[in-house]
Amino acid sequence: MRAFxxxxxxxxxxxxxxxxxxxxxxxxxxxxxxxxxxxxxxLRAAVGAMREEMFRPGPLVEGWNVGGADPDAELRAAxxxxxxxxxxxxxxERSVVLLSDRRIADFAPAGWQVVxxxxxxxxxVERPFVHFSxxxxxxxxxxxxxxxxxxDIDCTDRIAHALLYELPGETMTExxxxxxxxxxxxxxxxxxxTACTRYTGNRAEGWSARPLLPDGRSLPALELPxxxxxxxxxxxxxxxxxxxxxxxx
Numbered sequence: 001m002r003a004f005x006x007x008x009x010x011x012x013x014x015x016x017x018x019x020x021x022x023x024x025x026x027x028x029x030x031x032x033x034x035x036x037x038x039x040x041x042x043l044r045a046a047v048g049a050m051r052e053e054m055f056r057p058g059p060l061v062e063g064w065n066v067g068g069a070d071p072d073a074e075l076r077a078a079x080x081x082x083x084x085x086x087x088x089x090x091x092x093e094r095s096v097v098l099l100s101d102r103r104i105a106d107f108a109p110a111g112w113q114v115v116x117x118x119x120x121x122x123x124x125v126e127r128p129f130v131h132f133s134x135x136x137x138x139x140x141x142x143x144x145x146x147x148x149x150x151x152d153i154d155c156t157d158r159i160a161h162a163l164l165y166e167l168p169g170e171t172m173t174e175x176x177x178x179x180x181x182x183x184x185x186x187x188x189x190x191x192x193x194t195a196c197t198r199y200t201g202n203r204a205e206g207w208s209a210r211p212l213l214p215d216g217r218s219l220p221a222l223e224l225p226x227x228x229x230x231x232x233x234x235x236x237x238x239x240x241x242x243x244x245x246x247x248x249x
Contacts, residue, residue: 060218065151086240107132107237108132108237111168118162137173197209
C-alpha cells in the first residue's frame, strides 16, 4: 500500500499489547544460551501476533478491482521530480511520499540522526517510492519500498530499506523508550507480505485510501482515521511534515 501506515500501527500495537509483544527476558550475561533462546521465542511470538492482528482479513470489498483512482499517474504527469505526496491525517499529522529511485538519505534533513536501519540502500526495486512518517514527535520512520499497480489498485510487496531517525530537540517520552523495538518488530511483521490500497478521489480534492489484501478482502486493522493524499510542490521533507502555524494535535 502506498502509505506505509502499517509501520505506525505496529508501533501502536507494540505499545498496547500485553507481555507477548514486549520481550522481557534479560540474559544474565552475554552468551547465555537459555536466555537468548527464550528471548528469540518471545520475539517470534511478538512478530507473529503483530502480523496476525494487522493482516486479519475482513469481508471482500465489492468492486475492489475496478475503477480505482491512479494518483501515481497524476503525480508523474505533474512531474515526480518536482512534486511529492502529502498524506494528512484527520488529527493533522503529516507524512510525505516521493516517487523516486534515490536513496532515503538524499531526502532526509541533515540534522536527523539515524538510530537504526533495516535492509540496504543498495537494494534495487522496480518501482521505488520513499515514505517519511512520524512514529512519535521524536522519531521518524523512512522506508524505501517497491510499489506496483494491478487490477486498479496499488500494492507494495517489499521494503528494501528502512531507517529510524531521531529528531533533535524533541523530548523523550515513555513510549519512545520502545521506538527501536517497535521499528524492528514492525518491519519483521510485514516482511514478505503484499498489501494493497484502492484509491478514490481526484487531484483537485485529493484521494482517500482503502487498505486491501491482493484478493480484495478488506484489512480492518489498517483502516486508520481519515487520511487525505494530495500532490504538493516538492520541498524539504521536514518542512512538508511540519504542521501549519497554530495547528495542534
